[in-house]
Amino acid sequence: MANMSKGQLLGLFITLGVVTFIISKTVLAYFLYWRWSRNRVYQETMTGGKMVLFKSSGKSSVTSETLLKKTLSLTNKDIIGTGGYGTVYKLVIDEHTVFAIKRLTRNSIDQQRGFERELDAMGDIKHRNVVTLRGYYSSSHVNLLVYDLMQNGSLDGILHSRSPNKVSLDWAARNKIALxxxxxxxYLHHDCIPHIIHRDIKSSNILLDEEMEARISDFGLATLINPDQTHVSTIVAGTFGYLAPEYVETGRATEKGDVYSYGVVLLELITGKRPTDEAFVEKGNNIVTWIRALVEDGCEEHAFDPDLVDVLTRREMKEAFIVAYNCLNQNPSERPTMAQVVKMLEEIKLDASSNQKEVG
Known part of the structure; x- marks a missing residue:
């Protein structure tokens, strides 16, 4: 540097300045593009695909073109749920029409099969207690499923919320959700042909509409079974804490496996605890083994949610507890069918109404 002339030094500084400026602008441009592309959820994946909307009352005014255009504007701010199944976005068409868009990437054969299973299972389903599939989009990069948005989210989100403003579920609300x-x-087990085994019944897959009516959702693991079949052999999948032990051991999916999972959900409603509550895990237990130990000691009422203390409520909870315990029978053949479960819960509700009239 000492041997360089003033002109050479000036040239060097100018060169360094220009290079630094170019590098900084390049880094800034890359950062801005990265942030933009991260927020633009569907920027390059919505070309060359097919959008299909099913005809339905109340939603007929929405066209596939409108839905696709609105979907293109979704960002990460619109995410309302995420997990191994994909990502769910809230899509507002207008003040009267709001959808949940479930985005499934096509990174593997299993993910594509999950999309196809959900379409197969949901295509013709029309029931008050099952989410309604409104349409779908499929391309080489991404698959979308279009559902009505359930305003109150999932049972898991409400029942186990730690928010100070959480919605409190009294027994009447829990009983309504259970039924x-x-x-x-x-309906899936007995009225659909072929029958549908859900394989992932859990509180986070039970959604609640604006009237707190329960809707079964997420059919990515659903298996179709003909009435004359006893089981379908599958790769074991589902959620720890809800899986029937015989399914884990054999991989044979049956309707009675769903019954077991439902029994776990019913215990959640009665106890207010998750199947894998920290208190259980620390002792190597789950909600089922904990309940069985309490039953053996004759003190199952110790498991009841302390927030539900009304005398009449306790009577109903005892009866619902018996239903749940039957669903969790270690022998699948001795578990009730879901049709029998519905009948038992309806009788509990009817008896409760009669008792309230007598008290009144």
């Missing part, structure tokens, strides 16, 4: 979800599963 509604049982009716939805019974």
């Amino acid at each position: 509604g979800s049982a009716r939805g599963i019974a």
Whole structure:
């Protein structure tokens, strides 16, 4: 540097300045593009695909072109749920029409099969206690499923929320959810042809509409079974804490496996605890083994949610507990069918109404 002339030094500084400026602008441009592309959820994946909307009352005014245009404007701010199944976005068409868009990437054969299973299972389903599939979009990069948005989210989100502003579920609300979800599963098992085994019944897959009516959702693991079949052999999948033990051991999916999972959900409603509550896990237990130990000691009422203390409520909870315990029978053949579960819960509800009239 000492041997360089002033002109050479000036040239060097100018060169360094220009290079630094170019590098900084390049880095800034890359950062801005990265942030933009991250927020633009469907920027290059919505070309060359097919959008299909099913005809339905109340939603007929929405066209596939409108839905696709609105979907293109979704960002990460619109995400309302995410997990192994994909990502769910809230899509507002207008003040009267709001959809949940479930985005499934096509990174593997399993993900594509999950999309196809959900379409197969949901295509013709029309039941008050099962979410309604409004349409779908499929391309070489991404698959979308279009559902009505359930305003109150999932049972898991409400029941186990730690928010100070959480919605409190009294027994009447929990009983309504228990009966509604049982009716939805019974419809899948008994009224659909072929029958549908859900394989992932859990509180986060039970959604609640604006009237707190339960809707069974997420059919990515659903298996179709003909009435004359006893089981379908599958790769074990589902959620720890809800899976029937015989399914884990054999991989044979049956309707009685869904019954077991429903029994776990019913215990959640009665106890207010998750199947894998920290208190259970620390002792190597789950909600089912914990309940069985309490039953052996004759003190199952210790498991009841302390927030539900009304005398009449306790009577109903005892009866619902018996239903749940029957669903969790270690022998699948001795578990009730979902149709029988619905009947038992309806009788509990009827008896409760009669008792309230007598008290009144």
